[in-house]
Amino acid sequence: MGKLLLVGCGKMGGAMLDGWLARGLAASDVIVAEPAEALRPQKPGLKGVAASSEVTETPEIVVLAVKPQSMDAVLPDLKRFADKGSVFLSIAAGKTLRYFAGHLGAGAKVVRAMPNTPAAVRQGITVSTASKGVSEAEKKRCHELLEAVGQSLWVEDEGLIDHVTALSGSGPAYVFLLVEAMAAAGAKLGLTPEMAMQLARATVAGSGELLRQSSEPASQLRVNVTSPGGTTAEALKVLMAGDGIQPVFDKALAAASRRSKELAG
Numbered sequence: 001m002g003k004l005l006l007v008g009c010g011k012m013g014g015a016m017l018d019g020w021l022a023r024g025l026a027a028s029d030v031i032v033a034e035p036a037e038a039l040r041p042q043k044p045g046l047k048g049v050a051a052s053s054e055v056t057e058t059p060e061i062v063v064l065a066v067k068p069q070s071m072d073a074v075l076p077d078l079k080r081f082a083d084k085g086s087v088f089l090s091i092a093a094g095k096t097l098r099y100f101a102g103h104l105g106a107g108a109k110v111v112r113a114m115p116n117t118p119a120a121v122r123q124g125i126t127v128s129t130a131s132k133g134v135s136e137a138e139k140k141r142c143h144e145l146l147e148a149v150g151q152s153l154w155v156e157d158e159g160l161i162d163h164v165t166a167l168s169g170s171g172p173a174y175v176f177l178l179v180e181a182m183a184a185a186g187a188k189l190g191l192t193p194e195m196a197m198q199l200a201r202a203t204v205a206g207s208g209e210l211l212r213q214s215s216e217p218a219s220q221l222r223v224n225v226t227s228p229g230g231t232t233a234e235a236l237k238v239l240m241a242g243d244g245i246q247p248v249f250d251k252a253l254a255a256a257s258r259r260s261k262e263l264a265g
Contacts, residue, residue: 002029002060004145005081007052007074009034009041012091013065015120017041019148031055053077061141064090071095075103082108087138089145091115093165094263097131097158109133111142114164115149117172123212124150127164129157162264166256174252179204 027045033052034040040048082104100110115126146152186196226232
């Protein structure tokens with residue numbers, strides 16, 4: 001296996017690096033380009049540099065984990081690797097295959113991936129799409145790298161990435177908002193804000209783990225909790241009404257998907 005160049009080692013880049021090493025990738029096979037010395041990992045055998053310009057050998061895969069607004073600045077030096085056949089794996093939101101072709105060349109091999117923040121605890125999910133020049137073997141290698149921080153899926157149609165962004169990319173924020181809303185409602189009933197928040201956090205976190213471990217669909221897990229004529233059923237009458245939670249989510253995801261298209265240009 002050739003060298004792996006990680007460009008950017010912030011929260012997401014650092015989580016991916018930890019996942020790779022935990023799965024057996026040799027530290028000596030990784031080069032990290034990170035300008036912030038405090039973020040540059042100090043691991044035996046791993047080479048860390050301040051900029052990609054210090055890298056002389058051609059990596060097999062270049063993982064782009066910099067913020068989208070920093071991408072324009074890092075790509076000019078990396079084009080030399082694209083010219084030599086390196087595969088580029090980008091996790092930058094809003095940066096399209098067309099964008100990378102414009103900066104790295106029309107023949108550049110690029111995988112565009114949309115992860116989400118639970119990748120920080122290796123419970124993320126990523127959806128990717130690849131440019132035409134990426135081989136099945138190269139896709140498989142990128143798939144393995146992404147699986148180090150959670151589940152990995154692929155789509156042929158890049159346009160679906162906007163919808164993925166709306167659902168799973170932005171999705172953690174919706175879950176955190178749910179916790180806030182549940183805690184606020186509990187406090188209005190008379191619980192202390194502290195207890196209401198503790199209950200809401202534990203309930204959502206525990207339910208998420210139950211969902212992860214269960215083979216049953218979410219709809220069945222919901223039914224399992226709902227006794228006919230009980231308290232849960234009464235609450236679900238409100239949440240599942242025609243003006244309940246579904247139309248709100250329909251509007252929210254449509255708005256997020258629309259904004260994703262706008263940001264991608």
